[in-house]
Amino acid sequence: MPDLATNATPMLDIRHLRIEATSFPPGEAPRNVVLVDEVSVSVQKGKVLGLIGESGAGKSTIGLSSMSYGRGGVRLTGGEVLLNGRDIRQADGAALRVLRGKEVTYVAQSAAAAFNPAKRLMEQVIETTLHHRVMTRAEAEKRAIELFKKLGLPNPETIGNRYPHQVSGGQLQRVMTAMALCPKPDLVVFDEPTTALDVTTQIDVLAAIKDAIRDTGVAALYITHDLAVVAQIADNILVLRHGKAVEYGTTDQIINHPQQAYTQALVSVRSIDHNEKLATTPILQVASVTARYRGTNFDVLKDVTVDLSPGQTLAVVGESGSGKSTLARAITGLLPPRAGEIRFDGRVLSADLANRTKDDLRELQMIYQMADTAMNPRQTVASIIGRPLEFYFGLSGEAKRVRLQELMDQIEMGAGFADRYPAELSGGQKQRVCIARALAAKPKLIICDEVTSALDPLVADGILKLLLDLQAREGVAYLFITHDLATVRAIADRIAVMYKGQVVRYGQKSDVLSPPFDDYTDLLLSSVPEMKLGWLEQVIKSRKMESAGN
Amino acid sequence: MTRIPLSALIGLTFTGAYFFCAIFAAWIAPYGMAEAIGDSWEPWSQAHWLGTDSIGRDLLSRMIWGGQTTIFVAAAATVLSFSLGTILGFTAAVRGGWVDQLLSRGVDLMMSIPSLISALVVLSVLPTTLPVLILVMGILDSTRVFRLSRAVAVDITVMDYVEAARLRGEKQGWIILREILPNALSPLVAEMGLRFIFAVLFISTLSFLGLGVQPPMADWGGIVKENKEGIVYGIPAALIPAFAIATLAISVNLVADWILNRTASLKGGRSA
Numbered sequence: 046m047p048d049l050a051t052n053a054t055p056m057l058d059i060r061h062l063r064i065e066a067t068s069f070p071p072g073e074a075p076r077n078v079v080l081v082d083e084v085s086v087s088v089q090k091g092k093v094l095g096l097i098g099e100s101g102a103g104k105s106t107i108g109l110s111s112m113s114y115g116r117g118g119v120r121l122t123g124g125e126v127l128l129n130g131r132d133i134r135q136a137d138g139a140a141l142r143v144l145r146g147k148e149v150t151y152v153a154q155s156a157a158a159a160f161n162p163a164k165r166l167m168e169q170v171i172e173t174t175l176h177h178r179v180m181t182r183a184e185a186e187k188r189a190i191e192l193f194k195k196l197g198l199p200n201p202e203t204i205g206n207r208y209p210h211q212v213s214g215g216q217l218q219r220v221m222t223a224m225a226l227c228p229k230p231d232l233v234v235f236d237e238p239t240t241a242l243d244v245t246t247q248i249d250v251l252a253a254i255k256d257a258i259r260d261t262g263v264a265a266l267y268i269t270h271d272l273a274v275v276a277q278i279a280d281n282i283l284v285l286r287h288g289k290a291v292e293y294g295t296t297d298q299i300i301n302h303p304q305q306a307y308t309q310a311l312v313s314v315r316s317i318d319h320n321e322k323l324a325t326t327p328i329l330q331v332a333s334v335t336a337r338y339r340g341t342n343f344d345v346l347k348d349v350t351v352d353l354s355p356g357q358t359l360a361v362v363g364e365s366g367s368g369k370s371t372l373a374r375a376i377t378g379l380l381p382p383r384a385g386e387i388r389f390d391g392r393v394l395s396a397d398l399a400n401r402t403k404d405d406l407r408e409l410q411m412i413y414q415m416a417d418t419a420m421n422p423r424q425t426v427a428s429i430i431g432r433p434l435e436f437y438f439g440l441s442g443e444a445k446r447v448r449l450q451e452l453m454d455q456i457e458m459g460a461g462f463a464d465r466y467p468a469e470l471s472g473g474q475k476q477r478v479c480i481a482r483a484l485a486a487k488p489k490l491i492i493c494d495e496v497t498s499a500l501d502p503l504v505a506d507g508i509l510k511l512l513l514d515l516q517a518r519e520g521v522a523y524l525f526i527t528h529d530l531a532t533v534r535a536i537a538d539r540i541a542v543m544y545k546g547q548v549v550r551y552g553q554k555s556d557v558l559s560p561p562f563d564d565y566t567d568l569l570l571s572s573v574p575e576m577k578l579g580w581l582e583q584v585i586k587s588r589k590m591e592s593a594g595n
Numbered sequence: 596m597t598r599i600p601l602s603a604l605i606g607l608t609f610t611g612a613y614f615f616c617a618i619f620a621a622w623i624a625p626y627g628m629a630e631a632i633g634d635s636w637e638p639w640s641q642a643h644w645l646g647t648d649s650i651g652r653d654l655l656s657r658m659i660w661g662g663q664t665t666i667f668v669a670a671a672a673t674v675l676s677f678s679l680g681t682i683l684g685f686t687a688a689v690r691g692g693w694v695d696q697l698l699s700r701g702v703d704l705m706m707s708i709p710s711l712i713s714a715l716v717v718l719s720v721l722p723t724t725l726p727v728l729i730l731v732m733g734i735l736d737s738t739r740v741f742r743l744s745r746a747v748a749v750d751i752t753v754m755d756y757v758e759a760a761r762l763r764g765e766k767q768g769w770i771i772l773r774e775i776l777p778n779a780l781s782p783l784v785a786e787m788g789l790r791f792i793f794a795v796l797f798i799s800t801l802s803f804l805g806l807g808v809q810p811p812m813a814d815w816g817g818i819v820k821e822n823k824e825g826i827v828y829g830i831p832a833a834l835i836p837a838f839a840i841a842t843l844a845i846s847v848n849l850v851a852d853w854i855l856n857r858t859a860s861l862k863g864g865r866s867a
Contacts, residue, residue: 377762378762379758379761379762398761398762401764403764406762406763406764407764410762411759411762413755413759415755418754418755418756419755419756419759420756421756421773421774421777421778422778423777423778424773424777432763433763436763436764436765482759486763
């Protein structure tokens with residue numbers, strides 16, 4: 046491990062930290078699990094440390110340990126947490142109350158869930174500052190407005206009078222950053238502050254946070270699963286896996302010269318090569334479809350026309366609210382369009398789900414973003430995958446068992462999983478089971494709605510490879526909805542870029558992804574974080590339009 | 596199978612004992628239901644463990660026969676209210692639209708009249724036989740089950756796996772029975788324990804008011820009514836059914852709690 050310490054005493058110095066929790070597996074005796082083991086890390090004043098790893102790596106747990114806090118039964122059982130030179134790991138409640146929200150503050154992932162919807166923003170931004178008597182109310186409000194300005198929020202003088210629902214997600218995240226910076230803390234913990242945001246909004250927030258950190262000279266822990274994001278903002282990076290430190294170094298070392306195999310895999314993620322195929326007679330034709338939700342008075346889809354050839358992938362790209370998922374709902378029949386028609390395999394699909402034939406239903410399958418909610422938690426893997434077999438093909442007994450085994454092999458999961466419940470599977474395995482359920486129907490088209498966005502990068506990579514592999518073998522077409530352009534590059538043959546319910550750019554992948562670009566596509570393309578230093582500044586300088594969600 | 600906790604064990608023992616007595620009343624009860632065998636309000640003795648009642652019937656036998664009537668009526672009414680309430684509640688949640696409106700507003704209308712009052716009105720017109728009692732109680736109680744099951748099912752119908760089943764082309768019945776019911780079971784089981792006890796109290800109340808089980812048939816509410824004058828003279832006969840109702844209520848709920856815990860911690864169940 047390289048020695049990153051300079052001669053000054055570090056602001057935060059974590060030494061040999063060990064964090065444990067008690068797990069209560071159903072039907073078994075409670076047991077102790079070690080979440081974090083032997084992690085040592087330090088942050089100097091004014092520096093940013095990035096904590097990176099997949100879910101369960103212990104990133105947030107370590108982040109919260111900097112204020113000596115353990116979520117829901119998590120205990121800090123060993124090592125030292127030195128904040129400004131004093132050990133706070135075993136500090137008593139009174140001492141911690143003084144420190145939390147004054148010396149160390151926290152920015153949560155979901156700003157929408159972290160704000161009290163019944164109070165105005167200003168009240169909440171200055172609440173801890175007033176509570177700790179750092180400033181008077183007038184001073185605190187003045188500082189808050191300064192911070193709003195610094196964070197690039199519109200109408201900084203008056204935005205504090207709004208309620209959380211009256212500002213956008215990206216703005217709310219910046220307001221929360223202002224809240225964290227308001228009491229002039231020594232250290233701010235950012236816990237995935239941009240993960241829930243659209244890619245185009247993410248860079249604005251990222252740039253705002255970076256400037257604010259620089260201007261206020263605060264030290265920060267920046268927690269994320271996205272190495273490209275942390276590369277833009279951190280001075281040093283600690284790579285974590287299963288609660289242990291994998292690699293610790295300066296950002297330049299980690300990005301450009303990773304030593305450990307795991308870090309190298311993280312850096313080179315999304316390196317799938319996919320050669321686009323040329324369009325043939327389409328299997329799906331969406332012609333001038335316009336749709337709106339019941340009880341609203343505006344069209345969520347406006348005159349959308351796309352088509353998709355058999356055995357190919359059409360990627361539908363756009364930020365949230367662009368109508369991507371609504372297009373999927375229109376095609377599946379959940380939302381009958383107001384105008385236009387959808388042709389599938391040469392026949393016109395009935396607009397309404399209820400009037401479609403069993404074959405229409407069978408040949409058009411769907412895979413969801415959240416595999417957790419897409420599977421009945423009370424059914425085993427075998428009954429989840431087996432149901433389409435019974436339902437569409439009337440299989441039972443031995444024939445069903447054989448086909449089930451075949452499907453389990455296709456998703457690269459052994460027979461041992463057949464009797465498990467969804468809760469006993471990992472995120473990637475859950476998504477694989479959903480893929481198998483779709484495949485069981487022998488579909489001609491599968492609609493994939495953000496199927497990899499809830500997964501860790503390496504797991505998502507595995508899922509994409511599996512999907513491509515299955516496409517090559519089964520000849521199934523994918524309508525792939527995503528906001529992630531890296532994914533699009535990896536799998537698409539054709540691309541439709543959507544913006545505010547319209548298709549703004551559509552064609553073969555190579556055409557869509559090569560200049561000249563329209564302004565929106567340019568924004569979207571340039572907003573995807575790249576794994577190199579200084580990318581953020583470059584993009585902010587050169588872009589032509591603001592994000593729609595800003 | 597994990598160990599049964601002590602509270603559940605106590606609950607199971609008492610509930611089991613009450614149900615056993617109720618089912619095998621004809622064999623267990625030392626005397627017939629309406630046999631007068633002694634003086635009124637005889638004290639506890641070797642021959643009559645709980646003494647005799649206002650007109651000289653053996654109180655223990657009355658309690659056992661009464662338990663049979665009370666528990667049977669309450670159980671039948673609970674089964675009826677749950678079948679009716681969950682079927683309609685789930686249908687309302689799954690179908691939505693005007694079906695939901697019609698059912699929900701109908702239930703609101705029924706619930707706006709206190710159930711005891713509507714029961715009294717209905718029972719004063721209809722002949723008070725056991726089937727009528729069960730029907731009235733079951734229907735009145737099903738409104739509460741409807742509300743609960745609809746609320747639970749509305750949360751479940753928006754899940755992706757229900758949408759997936761719809762896209763697959765599954766019939767309404769399958770969606771209700773296979774996708775929604777297993778996930779709604781935990782709160783329903785807990786409610787079932789509670790509603791059964793409310794049914795016991797309700798039938799007892801009706802009998803006490805004279806509109807429930809008719810003499811000479813025994814039931815716990817009726818026994819309180821027959822012996823209430825005795826309290827003035829320090830005769831505890833009227834308190835014995837009250838004690839039975841209380842212990843039954845507690846023990847049934849101990850069992851319901853345990854079942855709830857068990858189903859909630861099933862593999863794949865909701866956490867916590």
